[in-house]
Amino acid sequence: MKISIITVSYNSEKTISKTIESVYKQNYQDFEYIIIDGQSNDKTLDIIKQYKTIFKEKMIWVSEKDKGIYDAMNKGLKMASGEVVGLLNSDDFYTSRDILSTIYENFSKEKNIDAIYGDVHYIDTNKSKRIIRYYSSKFFKRSLMRLGFMPAHPSFYIRKECLNKIGFYDISYKIAADFEFLLRAIYIHKIKTKYIKKDFVTMTIGGVSTSGLISHKQIMQEHIKALRSNHIYSNYFLLSLRYLYKIYEMILFTLTKILTKNINAK
Secondary structure: OOEEEEEEEOOOOOOHHHHHHHHHOOOOOOEEEEEEEOOOOOOHHHHHHHHHHHHHHHEEEEEOOOOOHHHHHHHHHHHOOOOEEEEOOOOEEEOOOOHHHHHHHHHHHOOOOOEEEEEEEEEEHHHOOEEEEEEOOOOOOHHHHHHOOOOOHHHOEEEHHHHHHHOOOOOOOOOOHHHHHHHHHHHHOOOOEEEEEEEEEEEEOOOOOOOOHHHHHHHHHHHHHHHHHOOOOOOHHHHHHHHHHHHHHHHHHHHHHHHHHHHHHO
16 A cells, blocks of 8 residues: 655755655655655755655655645645555654554555544754644544544545545635645545544644744634635634633643653652
8 A cells, every 4th residue: 555645845954854754764665755845945955856866766856836835735645646645744754663554554454444643742843852732633523623623634644535525725725724624524525534542743833833823813714714615603712612622731731741750750
């Protein structure tokens, strides 16, 4: 089973090496790696070219002007020849070497599953790579999408054939096309999904949807747009409840770290 991994990049010279390395070091090797670059003007392309000689035919890359990150993602999805497809951002990396093998094992054992997802965690690279949040998809349910919840998008892998009925990312969204895509896939088309209790991806803060209060306001606005365009009732109050859960998640994560530290100190 071939797995297609798609990375979208633009001026990512500081982070893309670690992203590519994490793909290269995977212990499952039946994959293709597609990099869609938006005409970077730093050293990103030089780095990609260096790795191309290592990956050989497993890597495909293009560098051309696009209409934004979601347009670039769509290009990658359309180029993909794998049975299963997923995305890995150019400032993120796989948390362990067995991510692709985990994906393969679950899809091959359960033929009725359309997509799988797991967990991710965020680090602050400015503070010695300190973990600042663990995002678990464990409690995700389809019905919670009305409140703006979704499984961790960077951990989401789907059979490519499902894209024929779901479609691709809507590029009219600037920051939440991932939510709208998952809403169509999971809520509207009711694809069969499976949660994997595993940390798939290490994410760095400052991405398209992790860059402050302004982005959170825009996320909420685009979530409302996505829900209404798909004829699903919600409102700003319901969407704001998601942030209460985020606070609970952060408190729980902090308490767990303190308890673990105290236990290890004894």
